Every structure is written in C-alpha cells, then in structure tokens.
Amino acid sequence: xxxxxxxxxxxxxxxxxxxxxxxxxxxxxxxxxxxxxxxxxxxxxxxxxxxxxxxxxxxxxxxxxxxxxxxxxxxxxxxxxxxxxxxxxxxxxxxxxxxxxxxxxxxxxxxxxxxxxxxxxxxxxxxxxxxxxxxxxxxxxxxxxxxxxxxxxxxxxxxxxxxxxxxxxxxxxxxxxxxxxxxxxxxxxxxxxxxxxxxxxxxxxxxxxxxxxxxxxxxxxxxxxxxxxxxxxxxxxxxxxxxxxxxxxxxxxxxxxxxxxxxxxxxxxxxxxxxxxxxxxxxxxxxxxxxxxxxxxxxxxxxxxxxxxxxxxxxxxxxxxxxxxxxxxxxxxxxxxxxxxxxxxxxxxxxx
Amino acid sequence: xxxxxxxxxxxxxxxxxxxxxxxxxxxxxxxxxxxxxxxxxxxxxxxxxxxxxxxxxxxxxxxxxxxxxxxxxxxxxxxxxxxxxxxxxxxxxxxxxxxxxxxxxxxxxxxxxxxxxxxxxxxxxxxxxxxxxxxxxxxxxxxxxxxxxxxxxxxxxxxxxxxxxxxxxxxxxxxxxxxxxxxxxxxxxxxxxxxxxxxxxxxxxxxxxxxxxxxxxxxxxxxxxxxxxxxxxxxx
Amino acid sequence: xxxxxxxxxxxxxxxxxxxxxxxxxxxxxxxxxxxxxxxxxxxxxxxxxxxxxxxxxxxxxxxxxxxxxxxxxxxxxxxxxxxxxxxxxxxxxxxxxxxxxxxxxxxxxxxxxxxxxxxxxxxxxxxxxxxxxxxxxxxxxxxxxxxxxxxxxxxxxxxxxxxxxxxxxxxxxxxxxxxxxxxxxxxxxxxxxxxxxxxxxxxxxxxxxxxxxxxxxxxxxxxxxxxxxxxxxxxxxxxxxxxxxxxxxxxxxxxxxxxxxxxxxxxxxxxxxxxxxxxxxxxxxxxxxxxxxxxxxxxxxxxxxxxxxxxxxxxxxxxxxxxxxxxxxxxxxxxxxxxxxxxxxxxxxxxxxxxxxxxxxxxxxxxxxxxxxxxxxxxxxxxxxxxxxxxxxxxxxxxxxxxxxxx
Numbered sequence: 001x002x003x004x005x006x007x008x009x010x011x012x013x014x015x016x017x018x019x020x021x022x023x024x025x026x027x028x029x030x031x032x033x034x035x036x037x038x039x040x041x042x043x044x045x046x047x048x049x050x051x052x053x054x055x056x057x058x059x060x061x062x063x064x065x066x067x068x069x070x071x072x073x074x075x076x077x078x079x080x081x082x083x084x085x086x087x088x089x090x091x092x093x094x095x096x097x098x099x100x101x102x103x104x105x106x107x108x109x110x111x112x113x114x115x116x117x118x119x120x121x122x123x124x125x126x127x128x129x130x131x132x133x134x135x136x137x138x139x140x141x142x143x144x145x146x147x148x149x150x151x152x153x154x155x156x157x158x159x160x161x162x163x164x165x166x167x168x169x170x171x172x173x174x175x176x177x178x179x180x181x182x183x184x185x186x187x188x189x190x191x192x193x194x195x196x197x198x199x200x201x202x203x204x205x206x207x208x209x210x211x212x213x214x215x216x217x218x219x220x221x222x223x224x225x226x227x228x229x230x231x232x233x234x235x236x237x238x239x240x241x242x243x244x245x246x247x248x249x250x251x252x253x254x255x256x257x258x259x260x261x262x263x264x265x266x267x268x269x270x271x272x273x274x275x276x277x278x279x280x281x282x283x284x285x286x287x288x289x290x291x292x293x294x295x296x297x298x299x300x301x302x303x304x305x306x307x308x309x310x311x312x313x314x315x316x317x318x319x320x321x322x323x324x325x326x327x328x329x330x331x332x333x334x335x336x337x338x339x340x341x342x343x344x345x346x347x348x349x350x351x352x
Numbered sequence: 353x354x355x356x357x358x359x360x361x362x363x364x365x366x367x368x369x370x371x372x373x374x375x376x377x378x379x380x381x382x383x384x385x386x387x388x389x390x391x392x393x394x395x396x397x398x399x400x401x402x403x404x405x406x407x408x409x410x411x412x413x414x415x416x417x418x419x420x421x422x423x424x425x426x427x428x429x430x431x432x433x434x435x436x437x438x439x440x441x442x443x444x445x446x447x448x449x450x451x452x453x454x455x456x457x458x459x460x461x462x463x464x465x466x467x468x469x470x471x472x473x474x475x476x477x478x479x480x481x482x483x484x485x486x487x488x489x490x491x492x493x494x495x496x497x498x499x500x501x502x503x504x505x506x507x508x509x510x511x512x513x514x515x516x517x518x519x520x521x522x523x524x525x526x527x528x529x530x531x532x533x534x535x536x537x538x539x540x541x542x543x544x545x546x547x548x549x550x551x552x553x554x555x556x557x558x559x560x561x562x563x564x565x566x567x568x569x570x571x572x573x574x575x576x577x578x579x580x581x582x583x584x585x586x587x588x
Numbered sequence: 589x590x591x592x593x594x595x596x597x598x599x600x601x602x603x604x605x606x607x608x609x610x611x612x613x614x615x616x617x618x619x620x621x622x623x624x625x626x627x628x629x630x631x632x633x634x635x636x637x638x639x640x641x642x643x644x645x646x647x648x649x650x651x652x653x654x655x656x657x658x659x660x661x662x663x664x665x666x667x668x669x670x671x672x673x674x675x676x677x678x679x680x681x682x683x684x685x686x687x688x689x690x691x692x693x694x695x696x697x698x699x700x701x702x703x704x705x706x707x708x709x710x711x712x713x714x715x716x717x718x719x720x721x722x723x724x725x726x727x728x729x730x731x732x733x734x735x736x737x738x739x740x741x742x743x744x745x746x747x748x749x750x751x752x753x754x755x756x757x758x759x760x761x762x763x764x765x766x767x768x769x770x771x772x773x774x775x776x777x778x779x780x781x782x783x784x785x786x787x788x789x790x791x792x793x794x795x796x797x798x799x800x801x802x803x804x805x806x807x808x809x810x811x812x813x814x815x816x817x818x819x820x821x822x823x824x825x826x827x828x829x830x831x832x833x834x835x836x837x838x839x840x841x842x843x844x845x846x847x848x849x850x851x852x853x854x855x856x857x858x859x860x861x862x863x864x865x866x867x868x869x870x871x872x873x874x875x876x877x878x879x880x881x882x883x884x885x886x887x888x889x890x891x892x893x894x895x896x897x898x899x900x901x902x903x904x905x906x907x908x909x910x911x912x913x914x915x916x917x918x919x920x921x922x923x924x925x926x927x928x929x930x931x932x933x934x935x936x937x938x939x940x941x942x943x944x945x946x947x948x949x950x951x952x953x954x955x956x957x958x959x960x961x962x963x964x965x966x967x968x969x970x971x972x973x974x975x976x977x978x979x980x981x982x983x984x985x986x987x988x989x990x991x992x993x994x995x
Contacts (some may be wrong), residue, residue: 086742088675088749148964157673160745161901162963164675168894169956175949179942228456231445235453238444245402245436246500247428247457284889288753291746326761333750340743341735350486 030343034296034311034335038318041331045321057201058317064206066293066306066313067213068275071268072286073293073305074220075261081237081300082257083146085159090265090290091283092170097134097266098273098282099178101126105185116204118191119274126185127270131263138262139255141166147251167284174280183278209271216267217306220260224302229256237300288329289316292336298346307347311335353416355380355508355540356401356432361410363400370396371564373410376542378508383534383541385572387548387585388561394544395437397561398510401542402434403427415507429457433501437512440497443486447477447496450485454500463503470499473529491522498526502533509533511543515550523547527554548585552576560585592799596643597632599807603650603814604630610909647806649923654813655875657915658820659892660899661908662867668905668973669828670860671840673741676748678892679755680865683728684721684872685882686759686766689775692717692877706772707765714778718816718873725869726862728755733858752893760884771883775876779808813874817912820867824908827863836860837906890952895922898959904969913971921958925951 023029045055076090104126111120145162193201224230236243236253243250272282289312296311297304312335316328339346356378364370370393378384386394399405401412403424412420419427424434433454442450451470455463471478474495480488485496494514501509514530515523531554534541545551552558555572560581568581575581601624608623635643659677666672695709712720736747759766766772781788782797783805789797800807827833839856876882886892895918903914929936929947936943962969 086746088745145960145964154963154967156742158963158967160673160742161897162960164894164897165956165959165963168890169953169960172949172952172956175952176943176946179946228452228460231449231452232456235442235445235449238442239439241404242436242439242442243453244404244424245428245434246453247425247433247504248453249425288746288750291750295743295746324761326757327754329750330754330757333747333754336750337735337747340739340747344739344743 025343027343027347030339030347033338033342037335037338038315041315041318041322044323045318048322050321053198053200055318055321056198058321059314060200060202061206062314062317063310064202064210064275064313065317066310067210068268068272068309069286069289069293069313070306070309071213071216071264071271073290073297073309074217074302075264075268076290077294077297077300077302077305078233078237078257079261080294082233082240082254083159085156085163086291087261088160088163088287089141089167089170090261091285091287092167092174093134093138093262093265093283094269094272094286095174095278095280095283096137096170096269097130097262098269098278099174099183100130100133100266101270102178102183102185102273102278104129110186113189116194117208118189118203118205119185123185123270123274127267130266130270132259134266134269135259135262137170138258138265141170142254142258147254171280171284178278178280180280183273185274185278205274209275212267212271213306216264217302220264220302223260229253233257285329288336289313289332292332292339295336295344296339296346298349301346301348304346304348354378355382355415356542357411357413358397358401359411359413361397361400361407361412363396363405363407363410365405369408369564371400374561374564374566376559376566378540378542380507381534381538381540382556383530383554384543385548385551385555385558386542386544386561387546387551387558387575388567389585391563392561393564394561395512396564398434398512398542398544402432402510425457428504431504431507432510433504433506433508434510435497435501435512435514437516441485441488441493441500444484446482446484447488448481450496450500451477451481451503454503458504462505466503466505470502473502473533474499491518491526494518494522494526495529498529498533502537502539505537506539508540508542511541513544513546515545515547523550527551530554549576590799591795592804593635594632595796595799596804596807597635598628598796599631599811600635600647601627601631602811603627603654606814606818644804644806647810649919651806651810651813651878653916653919654810654817655871655878656896656899656919657817657912658871658874659868659896660903660911660915661817661820661824662864662871663896663900664864664905664908664911665824665828665867666861666864668900668907668911669833669840670836670857671741672737672857672861672864673745674748674861674864675745675893675897676750676752676755677868677896678887678889679748679752680725680729680868681872681875681892682752682755682759682884682887683725684869685876685886686772686872687724687869688717688721688873689772689876689882690766691720692776693772693774704767704770704772705763706767714776714877718870718877721873721876722866722870725872726866729862729865730858733861737857737861738854749889752887752889756884756887759887767883769884771881773881775880775882777805777809777877777880778812780805782808809878813878816870816874820870821908821912824867828908832859894959895955898955898962900969901959901962901967902969904971904973906973907969907971910969910971914969917970918955918958922951922955925954 042055072090072094076087079087101123105122108122108125111122113120145166146159149159149162191203191205193203196202224234232243232248232253233256235246236248236250240250243253268286269283272286293308293312294305297306297308312332315335316331319327319331354377358374358376360373360375362369362372374393374397376384376386376397386397388394396405400407403419403422403426407420411418414427414430414432417430419430442453445453451467452463455466476492477495477499480492485493488496498514511530514526518526527550530541533539543551552572552575557569557571558575559566560568560575568575568578570578605623605627608626609619612619612622612626614622638646659681663674663677666674690706690708691710691712692714693706693709694711695706696704732751736744739747760769762768783800783802828836835856839853899914899918900911901914902918903912904910929950933944933947936947
C-alpha cells in the first residue's frame with residue numbers, strides 16, 4: 001500500500017469495500033464460518049442417518065483426538081513462534097516418541113492393566129522415558145542443522161527445507177529400527193468401551209488421553225506464565241533481538257523450546273499410538289491437522305493451538321458420520337484453508 | 353579510568369563498512385550525547401558497544417574488561433544495558449513481565465525491590481502493570497523500555513533516540529527522567545539523539561559524528577556554542 | 589555388428605544427439621550434423637560394448653531420470669523462477685498420471701468391469717492423453733492457486749502438502765474414479781505395435797524395427813521421453829528469457845518494486861504456478877505410460893515430492909540445466925545405492941537379522957542427509973542461476989547473487 005493511499009484513507013475514512021473486507025476478516029467472522037462448517041457437518045451426518053447419540057459420541061472422541069493433535073500442536077507452535085519456521089519434522093518426532101514407548105513396553109515385564117484402562121504401568125514408564133529422550137533428539141537436530149542455519153542467517157525457506165530433510169531422515173531411522181509393520185502396544189488386548197449416560201460409548205483409554213492432554217497443557221501454561229524460562233520463551237518468540245538485548249541467552253531458550261516441543265510431540269505420539277496403532281507414517285498423518293490447529297490458534301500461542309486442535313479433532317470425527325473417515329486430513333485441510341482465507345493470523349492473533 | 357572506552361573501532365554490516373576509527377569515552381556517572389546527521393553511524397556505535405556487531409578492528413573496554421568479543425547476554429551481566437530505538441518492548445508481554453525480563457540475569461530475590469524503584473520513577477507503569485505493552489502509547493512504551501533496562505541496576509545505559517516519535521510534552525518528560533536517573537541512581541548515560549540541542553543541554557559531554565567518524569567532541573556547552581557545530585548540526 | 593545392435597544404437601543415438609546439441613561447442617549450423625554423427629557413433633558403440641542386461645538397465649534409468657527431470661523443470665518454474673514453495677508436487681504428478689490413464693484406456697466391460705472401476709475410458713491417442721494430463725493438472729493448479737497463492741511462503745508450503753495428501757486420498761478411496769485402492773492396469777504404451785511380431789512398422793523401416801523384440805520397447809520409449817524433455821526444456825527456456833520470464837524473476841527478488849512498476853503480481857504468480865503444474869502433469873502422464881500400471885501408492889511424498897526437491901536443490905534452483913543435471917545425479921545416486929545396500933547386506937545381517945530387509949531405508953536416509961548437506965553447505969546448488977537478462981544480451985557476470993535472501 002502506498003503512502004498516498006494511506007493519506008487518502010485518513011482523510012475520507014475507509015472505502016465501503018475495504019470496510020466490508022475488514023468486517024470479513026474479524027475474529028467473529030472466522031468463528032462464525034467455523035461454526036457454520038460444523039452445522040453443515042452435523043447436518044450431513046444426520047442426513048446419512050447417523051443417530052444423535054452417535055454424533056455425540058463422535059464429538060467426545062473428537063475432543064480426545066483434539067487432545068492428541070493439541071499435544072503435538074503446542075510443541076509445533078512454540079517452535080514456530082520462537083524460531084519462525086514451520087517444522088515439517090514435528091510429526092516424525094511424535095512417531096519416534098510412540099516407538100520409544102513401544103520398545104519400553106516390549107522390554108519391561110507386563111503388569112496388570114491399571115483400573116479400567118487397557119495398559120499397565122510399563123506404558124506410563126514408556127511415556128516418561130520417551131518424552132525427555134525425544135526432547136534430546138530435537139535439541140540434537142537443532143545443534144546439527146538449525147543452529148548452523150541461524151549462524152548463517154539463512155532464509156526461512158532453507159529452514160523449512162532442512163526440516164523436511166530431517167522429517168525423512170527421522171522416518172528412515174524409525175523404519176530401520178522398527179520396520180514398516182503395524183504395531184500395537186498390547187497385541188490383542190481388549191479395550192471395551194464404557195457405556196455412559198446419553199448413549200455415549202467411550203473407551204477408558206480415550207478419557208485417559210484427554211486427561212493427560214489437559215494435565216500437560218496446564219503444566220505448559222504454568223511454565224510459560226509463571227517461570228522465568230517460560231517468560232523468556234514468550235519474550236524470545238515476541239521479539240528475538242530485544243530478548244538478546246535484555247540479556248536472555250536465546251540459544252538456551254531455543255534449547256528449552258526444543259526440549260518442550262519434542263517432549264510434547266512424544267506424548268502426542270504415544271497417545272496416538274494408544275488410540276489406534278503404531279506405523280512409521282503416523283506422524284505424517286498428524287502433521288496436517290497439527291498445522292491447521294497451530295494456524296487456526298495463531299502461531300506461537302499454545303492455548304490457541306489446543307483450542308484449534310479440539311476444533312479440528314471434533315470436525316474430523318464428526319465428519320466420519322457423513323463421509324469416509326479416510327478424509328479426516330481433508331477436513332483439517334478445509335478448516336486450514338478457511339482460516340488462511342479469512343484471517344491468516346488465526347482466532348487469537350492480533351491484527352498485524 | 354573511564355567506565356566505557358571505545359578505541360579506534362572500525363566495523364559495519366556484512367562487508368559494508370560503516371564506522372571508521374571511532375573513539376568515545378564515558379566516565380562514571382556522566383551523560384554523553386552523540387549527535388550527527390542521519391547515516392552518520394550513531395546507532396551503529398551503540399550496536400558495536402553492546403555486542404550486536406563485533407568490531408573489525410579496535411577495542412571496546414567496559415569497566416576495565418575488554419568486551420569487544422562479548423555477546424549481548426554477557427555484556428548485560430557486566431552491568432550495561434541498551435534501549436533500542438524501535439521495537440524496544442515485548443508487545444505480547446505485560447508491563448510487569450517486561451520488567452522481569454529486564455532483570456533476566458539477576459537472581460529473583462533482587463527483583464522485587466528494584467521493581468518498586470522503577471514504579472516510583474514511572475508511576476504510570478504501576479497503574480498499568482498488568483497491561484500488555486503492545487497496547488500502550490509511544491511515551492508509555494518508552495517508559496517500559498527504559499524501566500526494563502534499569503531493572504538491571506546498570507552502571508551504564510545506552511539510549512538510542514529516546515525522544516523519537518514522541519509528542520513534545522512527552523519528550524520533556526522523558527529527558528527529565530533521564531537526568532533524574534543519572535543523578536539519583538548515579539547511572540552513566542550514553543545516548544544518540546536527533547534532538548541535538550535538547551540532548552546537548554542535559555549532557556556533560558557530547559560527540560559529533562559524521563560519515564562514520566567522530567569529528568568534534570567537547571562538553572555539552574562547548575558544542576552548543578561552537579559555530580561550526582551549530583551551523584552544520586543544530587540547524588543554525 | 590548384428591542388426592539388433594544397429595537398431596538399438598540408432599534409438600540410443602536420439603538422446604545422445606540431444607545431449608550433444610547442448611554440449612558441443614560449435615556454431616549452430618555445424619552443431620546439428622556434428623551432434624547426429626557423434627550420437628549415432630556413440631550410440632552404436634555403447635550398445636555394442638554393453639551387455640544387454642546393462643543396456644536395458646541404462647535405458648530404463650535414462651527414462652526415469654528424464655521423467656524426474658521434467659518434474660524438476662516444473663518445480664523450477666514455480667520455485668526457482670517465482671519463489672513458490674510447492675511441497676505438494678506429488679499431487680500434480682498424480683493428476684497427470686491418472687488423467688492420461690483415464691483418457692487412453694478403454695472402459696472395462698463384461699467380467700472385467702467387476703474388477704476395474706473407472707469414471708470413464710476414452711481410448712484416446714497417447715498424445716491427447718499426455719496433453720490432457722498437463723491441462724487437467726494446470727486447471728486444478730489454477731483452482732488451488734486462487735485462494736492459496738496470496739499467502740505467505742510458509743503457509744503455501746503447508747497448504748501444498750495438504751493438497752497433495754488430499755489428491756492422493758481421493759485416488760486411494762474413490763473406487764469409481766480410478767479403481768481406488770486397486771491398481772489401474774493396461775495403460776497403453778505408445779507405438780507399442782512397432783515392436784510386436786505382426787508389427788505396424790512400414791516395410792521400408794523393417795531394418796530398424798524388425799530386430800527389436802517386444803521387451804525392447806523401452807528403447808522406443810526412451811526416445812519419446814527424452815524428446816519430450818528436450819521440447820519442454822526449450823519451451824521453458826524461451827519463455828523464461830522472454831519479458832514474461834524476466835518479470836517472474838523480478839517478482840521473486842523484489843516483490844515490492846515489481847508491484848511499483850505496475851505488474852499484476854497475483855496474476856503473474858498464478859501463471860507461473862500453473863505453468864509449473866502443467867509441466868508436472870506432463871511428467872506424470874509420461875510416467876503412467878511408462879509403468880503401464882499405476883495406483884495411489886506411487887504418489888507418496890518421498891518419491892514424488894521430496895526427491896524432486898533434492899534434485900532441484902542439488903542442481904541449482906533458478907537454472908533449468910541445473911534442474912535436469914540434478915535429476916540425473918540424484919536418480920543415479922538412488923539407483924546406484926541399490927547395489928551398495930546389496931553389498932552391505934552381510935554386514936547388516938551381522939548387526940541384526942531383520943536389517944537386510946530394511947536396507948532400502950538406508951537409501952532414504954542417504955538422500956535426506958544429502959539434502960541436509962546441500963542446505964547447509966551449498967544452498968545455491970551445483971549450477972547457480974545465470975543472470976540472463978535477454979536472449980539478445982547474453983550472460984551478465986554476477987557470481988555473487990544472494991541466495992533468495994529476499995524471499
């Protein structure tokens with residue numbers, strides 16, 4: 001926009017077309033379009049003879065899937081915010097976490113399932129081992145690749161390209177170590193759904209996944225709002241040059257960001273593996289929903305990523321009442337494109 | 353011994369040389385103002401001192417330590433802080449959090465008292481401490497920026513055009529606060545200013561820069577009364 | 589020298605001649621005869637010297653590498669010349685392949701209709717199918733471009749990954765469209781009849797086609813593919829040296845000032861994206877006629893997006909020669925490492941019994957490391973961009989171009 005244009009606008013106020021455009025780009029416009037999308041999805045489901053109870057169950061499963069996407073999405077959005085590039089290898093980190101937990105479960109003696117869940121303590125141990133380990137892998141990748149690119153002040157494109165290379169590198173490592181077959185944490189163990197009021201059918205594992213997501217997100221929130229390192233992360237994401245000027249060791253902040261991002265991705269991967277099965281491409285399938293959640297929730301905003309993830313998760317599940325569940329990523333993609341068209345800064349971003 | 357000693361520093365961006373043999377000194381408790389036309393390299397001097405650029409040749413000494421090769425986060429620990437001209441607050445953080453980030457290298461138990469002092473200095477910040485810095489006016493942002501820098505309890509504060517883009521009344525207020533900070537906390541100030549007259553009036557000493565070199569130096573009054581300086585840089 | 593050697597040698601002479609036209613440093617008038625002569629001599633010499641197994645390997649290698657070179661040229665039009673970060677090449681590749689398959693096959697009837705379902709089958713000629721592949725790919729690219737191309741570069745990358753995934757999901761799940769998860773078979777091979785026993789070759793060319801057997805069809809296809817590659821290359825070079833091409837590069841490097849000069853940026857960006865996608869669609873179509881059978885799994889990100897990026901980055905973005913060179917080198921690395929993992933098999937088996945089965949993933953890893961190395965150490969690629977202003981002005985010496993620092 002030229003300066004002359006600015007001047008004209010200051011003198012005469014916005015032209016009607018621009019006012020309309022501005023109105024279409026508001027948060028409420030985006031929220032209403034998303035709401036309309038949901039109404040259409042549900043209507044399509046009802047037309048296809050899905051019962052209200054089934055749609056309600058799908059809603060609850062969607063919230064659970066949102067938890068999985070959200071765990072990955074929070075890490076993705078932190079890295080996107082602090083380092084300013086889309087990390088295409090984030091899905092591979094999630095997959096790695098799932099497989100590390102798988103090996104832990106395979107190695108440890110099997111204990112009895114905990115309460116109503118399908119898994120025993122060894123899966124919890126797997127989760128606890130996988131999270132920091134994947135965090136360390138993420139830091140290692142940063143040391144080898146991204147830090148050199150930072151030193152060279154490379155363009156965003158080279159960062160994106162490097163992360164694509166790392167995605168395929170990590171996936172090839174996973175293939176080499178674990179092979180390409182389907183895996184289950186517990187082969188052949190029953191995982192019956194609980195019958196809840198209102199005709200809801202939900203597995204205990206799904207409730208666990210959701211609770212874990214809530215707990216981890218709360219911890220991340222406390223970390224970011226209350227601790228010095230958390231504030232430093234937000235500060236670095238907001239203004240990296242000023243963070244340096246204030247004496248924040250940004251390399252240290254970046255290392256913490258990768259640790260957090262990798263650990264959360266691992267948790268997301270373990271949970272995704274628990275909800276379905278383990279495959280080397282599982283992280284790649286999560287990548288599109290995660291990016292959709294991150295952009296919808298505004299880049300760099302962890303709470304936004306979680307909110308976006310729940311919206312995407314529910315949309316994916318509810319859509320399966322109307323169309324083939326295989327098109328879940330397609331639903332995430334439609335929501336992504338709607339967001340980019342209406343308000344690229346997302347639901348929670350400020351006007352730029 | 354001067355607090356800050358910039359000795360024949362040559363540096364620039366990439367392979368573009370900006371500064372040639374610049375030498376500047378700041379004594380303890382002194383206010384030093386650097387003036388000069390646009391593109392004279394004033395802000396570049398600041399960046400070189402603060403480790404955002406590393407000198408190609410020459411030497412920068414702070415409090416008896418050679419800091420030519422230090423990174424900004426190391427320089428902050430030695431007790432120097434820097435207020436950039438633009439983008440000098442964390443817009444997404446609250447005022448309170450901005451101040452916390454100013455004291456990032458200090459241990460937490462020192463922060464509370466210090467923050468109280470800053471709120472005494474800028475009462476407006478106390479009223480708005482829970483507000484995001486991005487939602488504040490230009491003058492208020494300048495207060496947040498200076499306040500965060502002072503959180504460090506520095507020996508020297510570098511100010512890059514503190515009056516840029518502010519309303520005249522706010523300019524007076526900010527300059528008055530700078531003098532106050534200098535006198536009551538005994539903090540040395542090195543500042544770059546477009547507003548040459550006003551900044552020389554409050555400065556103990558001043559430097560005039562042009563084309564990446566320092567041309568004239570003297571006390572604030574000397575420079576104000578120097579006919580050449582007046583004609584060339586003070587607008588008659 | 590037997591008849592088969594002569595005949596195969598003449599086919600091999602075509603790609604060699606094309607290469608010679610590019611490489612022989614003679615005046616234009618002398619270059620063509622020189623290239624033909626050198627091509628024929630070299631072609632016959634190679635066929636005579638190589639064992640026939642090695643020869644057919646070399647021919648299929650050249651065919652695949654040329655198809656990848658076409659895809660890399662398409663990507664170069666988008667990324668190298670206009671800065672579109674398209675991470676969804678696989679989508680346009682797949683559209684080209686499936687379109688020509690539907691255009692050129694016959695709709696199954698009778699018992700076959702139970703096994704193969706497809707939206708339509710036109711039995712159109714090869715050229716019509718290939719062109720349709722390009723056109724449909726271009727139309728889809730145009731529809732996608734309108735919402736997506738105004739976006740920031742990182743958003744474009746994310747969106748194009750999504751587009752490729754969805755295109756693949758559609759071909760995987762919609763049985764009615766192109767047989768869904770089942771492969772679509774019987775895509776006709778152009779000029780196949782020339783090598784059949786009751787061939788359609790005219791009598792006066794019997795000396796050329798007579799000695800070829802049905803399994804020697806690849807010798808014909810390599811000629812078709814390399815000619816297509818040469819045509820696309822010449823067309824793109826001409827376009828890129830025209831004012832249109834210069835403007836594209838101006839838009840890439842200095843978006844703001846190109847806009848100041850009154851260029852319609854959005855329209856230009858869409859044009860280059862569509863042209864690149866048309867080229868990718870053509871590549872996909874040529875691929876389909878080569879493999880004869882296709883299904884969705886051919887269009888996964890590794891083989892149809894990632895490896896093409898590695899090719900272009902290695903060769904040098906912004907340079908069509910580099911794009912083609914990169915395609916041949918990377919395909920060579922990929923094919924060559926198959927032998928390497930074969931050699932490593934005893935070692936791998938010693939480490940863990942299941943490793944030899946997974947040795948192909950070592951090659952993945954190698955390609956990934958290669959891209960990482962290019963990004964870190966030579967982002968401008970092997971052949972950096974020529975600063976060609978116009979075909980009338982020759983090259984400007986400007987070795988220190990900043991690598992896309994503006995984008």
